[in-house]
Amino acid sequence: MNSVGSISEFYCLAIVILEIVLLVLFLLRIYIVAKKPKRFPVLRTTGMWYPKTLKILLGVSMVLLMVATPFFINFKSGIKPFIPDYHNNLLMILLILICGTEIFLSFSMSKDLVEKIFRKVWLSVVVIGLLPLSIFMIGQIPEIFKYPPNQDCYVLDLPVKGVWRASEAGGTESVNYHNAFKGQKYAIDIVKIGKGGSMFEGDGKVISDFYAMGANVYSPVDGIVVHEIDSLPNADISFSPMDTVNPAGNHVVVEFEPDRFVFLAHLNTSSVTVKKGDTIQKGDLIGQVGNSGNTTLPHLHMHIQDLPVIEYEHSTGFPFRFKLMKRKRLLIWRTLTNEFLIRNDLFKNPS
Numbered sequence: 001m002n003s004v005g006s007i008s009e010f011y012c013l014a015i016v017i018l019e020i021v022l023l024v025l026f027l028l029r030i031y032i033v034a035k036k037p038k039r040f041p042v043l044r045t046t047g048m049w050y051p052k053t054l055k056i057l058l059g060v061s062m063v064l065l066m067v068a069t070p071f072f073i074n075f076k077s078g079i080k081p082f083i084p085d086y087h088n089n090l091l092m093i094l095l096i097l098i099c100g101t102e103i104f105l106s107f108s109m110s111k112d113l114v115e116k117i118f119r120k121v122w123l124s125v126v127v128i129g130l131l132p133l134s135i136f137m138i139g140q141i142p143e144i145f146k147y148p149p150n151q152d153c154y155v156l157d158l159p160v161k162g163v164w165r166a167s168e169a170g171g172t173e174s175v176n177y178h179n180a181f182k183g184q185k186y187a188i189d190i191v192k193i194g195k196g197g198s199m200f201e202g203d204g205k206v207i208s209d210f211y212a213m214g215a216n217v218y219s220p221v222d223g224i225v226v227h228e229i230d231s232l233p234n235a236d237i238s239f240s241p242m243d244t245v246n247p248a249g250n251h252v253v254v255e256f257e258p259d260r261f262v263f264l265a266h267l268n269t270s271s272v273t274v275k276k277g278d279t280i281q282k283g284d285l286i287g288q289v290g291n292s293g294n295t296t297l298p299h300l301h302m303h304i305q306d307l308p309v310i311e312y313e314h315s316t317g318f319p320f321r322f323k324l325m326k327r328k329r330l331l332i333w334r335t336l337t338n339e340f341l342i343r344n345d346l347f348k349n350p351s
């Protein structure tokens, strides 16, 4: 599978199957409840402590799952950039519907649950599976949003214009794979998006299908260019490692404070408009997004480190926030100052 279109189709098919399974399970559940309407209220019935305990624990699991699932789908899922937004929303609606129905039903218990041993065993198995899972998922939520405070972050301008998605970003490994490497900590990978939140048009087989390809890149800082290269070729779309000898591909390095360097990487061949030694300002055009270096598809990689060369272990990456941006995290666009990105955030310039 070497086209993003076919990967996207595969994920969409998997999501559609999951949505159908969830819908059938939901309708089946409603049918069974409607067919056997005799139910005992959990809170006002005396005795029957075992089925009552099971229903309460199931209700608690469902509340936790209903809260945690949207965070997992929206921030921890790496497949979100590959599926249309409406599938993402439909999946969330179905999960919320199922959890909400079970929460409502957990206030009562069926005659079968009270009388039949196999129903108690089955529900016990479900609760033993779901309760630890839901507690684990809730425990993961704070990790998603962890990021150094304002005073520990550098403040940058956005390096691009238009609407973009952060495909990797954030302060922890749970939302940003870069954080596994000391020198790449807090790095972001961003992709430009178009209709329906998609990052490409056509079948996503060639790099020119991607909205990010050729997009202008602007300096996010005032500083001095200490390194630039744009002679490397763009890679084809591939999901196996590409140019590991030149992982950053064509890139520009700008020193904006003593020993603080911002890297803008995977640029287009022959697109860099600045030269080593140039003094540049925020907003100056420095090149175009490309697909050079160790990259799977056209995107811009940006990070700050304390060395002027790519060094994964002996350099240190630094956190940064954007001075001003519009950001859509979960539901609504908001204009924000000094804020950071996490995986799957959408963002654009406020103007």
Ligand SMILES: [Zn+2]
Pocket (backbone or CB within 6 Å): 178, 187, 188, 189, 301, 302
């Ligand atoms: Zn990256």
